[in-house]
Amino acid sequence: MNLFKKIVNKEEKISLVGLGYVGMPIAVAFSKKVDVIGFDLNKEKIELYKNGIDPTNEVGDEAIKNCTVEFTANEARLKEAKFHIVAVPTPVRDDHMPDLSPVEGASEIVGRNLTKGSIVVYESTVYPGVTEDICVPILEKESGLKCGIDFKIGYSPERINPGDKIHRLETITKIVSGMDEESLEEIAKIYELVVEAGVYKAESIKVAEAAKVIENSQRDINIAFMNELSIIFNKMGIDTQSVLKAAGTKWNFLNFYPGLVGGHCIGVDPYYLTYKAEQEGYHSQIILSGRRINDDMGKYVAENTVKKLIQANKNIKGANVGILGFTFKENCPDTRNTRIIDIVNELNEYEIYPTIVDPIADADEAKKLYGIEFKNLNLLKDLDALIIATSHDKFKEIQKNDFEKMFKNEKVLIDVKGILNRKEYETAGYLYWRL
Incomplete structure (x- = not known):
C-alpha cells in the first residue's frame, strides 16, 4: 500500500472530518509534518x-x-485526501440510547468523496462493532x-482531555487498529509522526473500540463511588474531602x-457499552448503578443548597442565588452535557432562578442548548447563597473579601469541588457545604 511514504513526501494528504475539541488539535499536529485538509460542516467555525x-x-x-491546515466546509475537498480521520461526537439521546447520527453522517460524507487506495480511521467513541x-x-x-x-x-480512539495542557495528543500513548496487518502498519506509522509517546497496536478494531469505551466507564464508576461516599458522610456530619x-x-x-x-x-460512553451489552442479552449492574448516582448529583447539590437556605432562615421562593461556572469541567469552554444544568433545573422547581457567571464558557452554545444567558461577576450582589459549581482558575483567584461583598447578611456558600479552605470560611461565619 505504502500510503505512509506518499503522505510524508506530500504526494497525498490527510483529512480531518470534524474539527471540534478532538479533531482540530489532531489536524494542527499533523499539519506540522504533512499536508492536511480540515473539514467541518459548521461554516462559522471554519471561518473562525x-x-x-x-x-x-x-x-x-x-x-x-x-498552522498550515486547509480549513474548509466544502466536502468535495476530501477527494484530495487518501487518509481520512473521522473525529465527530457520539452523544446519547434523552433516553440514554446511543445517537450514532453524527458518525453515520460523517461516514456518508467521506463515502461520497472516497477514492481507491484510501484508509478511513475512526476516532469517535463507540461500542464494539460500530466501525x-x-x-x-x-x-x-x-x-x-x-x-x-x-x-x-481502522480505529484509533481519541484520548484528548479537553482543557488539559499536560496530557495532549503528543504525550498520550495512542491505540491504533486496522482491519488487517497492512492497514495496521500504515495507520501506526502515520500516527507515529505526531504521537511522541508512541502507539499501541490493538489486536483488532473491536478490541480498540472496547478499550476506549471502558476507559471512561472505569472513571465513571470510581467517581460514582466517591459521590456515594459523599452522600453517606454528609449524613454522618463527616467531611468527605478530609476522609x-x-x-x-x-x-x-x-x-x-x-x-x-x-x-x-465520561457521562456518555458508559451508555454505549451498556447498550451493546443489552443487545447481547446482559443487563449491566455496576455500570448503570454508577450512572444513576452520577446523574442525580446535580439534584443532590440543589437540595443541599435549599437545606442550607432554610438553616439560614432565608425565604426559599425567589431566593437570590448565584452560580459560578457552567461548563462541564474547569478551564474548558464546552457546555455540552454539563450537569450544572441539573442544579439550575432543580432550583427552578423551588422557584429559585439563579444568576449564572462563567467567563470561560461558550456563551452562544449555552444560549442555544439551554437558553442560559451569563451575567458579569459584578452583578452578584445581595446574594442569599452562592454555588461555586466549576473550579475555573479565574474563580480560584477570588478572595474572601470579594465573596463578602456578594452577600447581604447570612452567607450560604456551596463549594461543589471544595476549592476553598473550609475552616477559614466557617470561622468567618459562612454556612459552608461541599461534596
Whole structure:
C-alpha cells in the first residue's frame, strides 16, 4: 500500500472530518509534518479557524494562525485526501440510547468523496462493532467501492482531555487498529509522526473500540463511588474531602473525588457499552448503578443548597442565588452535557432562578442548548447563597473579601469541588457545604 511514504513526501494528504475539541488539535499536529485538509460542516467555525481564532481554547489562536491546515466546509475537498480521520461526537439521546447520527453522517460524507487506495480511521467513541458493522456499509454504499479491496479502515480512539495542557495528543500513548496487518502498519506509522509517546497496536478494531469505551466507564464508576461516599458522610456530619486525604496516604488508594460528571465522554460512553451489552442479552449492574448516582448529583447539590437556605432562615421562593461556572469541567469552554444544568433545573422547581457567571464558557452554545444567558461577576450582589459549581482558575483567584461583598447578611456558600479552605470560611461565619 505504502500510503505512509506518499503522505510524508506530500504526494497525498490527510483529512480531518470534524474539527471540534478532538479533531482540530489532531489536524494542527499533523499539519506540522504533512499536508492536511480540515473539514467541518459548521461554516462559522471554519471561518473562525481561517481567521486564526480557536473557539475551543485547545491549542490557542497563535497555533491556529500559524498552522498550515486547509480549513474548509466544502466536502468535495476530501477527494484530495487518501487518509481520512473521522473525529465527530457520539452523544446519547434523552433516553440514554446511543445517537450514532453524527458518525453515520460523517461516514456518508467521506463515502461520497472516497477514492481507491484510501484508509478511513475512526476516532469517535463507540461500542464494539460500530466501525465494521455500521460505518463500513455506509462507506461502501456511498462510494461504490469495496472495503478490503478498494479501501481499508481502522480505529484509533481519541484520548484528548479537553482543557488539559499536560496530557495532549503528543504525550498520550495512542491505540491504533486496522482491519488487517497492512492497514495496521500504515495507520501506526502515520500516527507515529505526531504521537511522541508512541502507539499501541490493538489486536483488532473491536478490541480498540472496547478499550476506549471502558476507559471512561472505569472513571465513571470510581467517581460514582466517591459521590456515594459523599452522600453517606454528609449524613454522618463527616467531611468527605478530609476522609479522602487521610485514605490517600496509603500507596494503593485510588485518588478520585466526588463531583458532577458531565461532558461528552465520561457521562456518555458508559451508555454505549451498556447498550451493546443489552443487545447481547446482559443487563449491566455496576455500570448503570454508577450512572444513576452520577446523574442525580446535580439534584443532590440543589437540595443541599435549599437545606442550607432554610438553616439560614432565608425565604426559599425567589431566593437570590448565584452560580459560578457552567461548563462541564474547569478551564474548558464546552457546555455540552454539563450537569450544572441539573442544579439550575432543580432550583427552578423551588422557584429559585439563579444568576449564572462563567467567563470561560461558550456563551452562544449555552444560549442555544439551554437558553442560559451569563451575567458579569459584578452583578452578584445581595446574594442569599452562592454555588461555586466549576473550579475555573479565574474563580480560584477570588478572595474572601470579594465573596463578602456578594452577600447581604447570612452567607450560604456551596463549594461543589471544595476549592476553598473550609475552616477559614466557617470561622468567618459562612454556612459552608461541599461534596
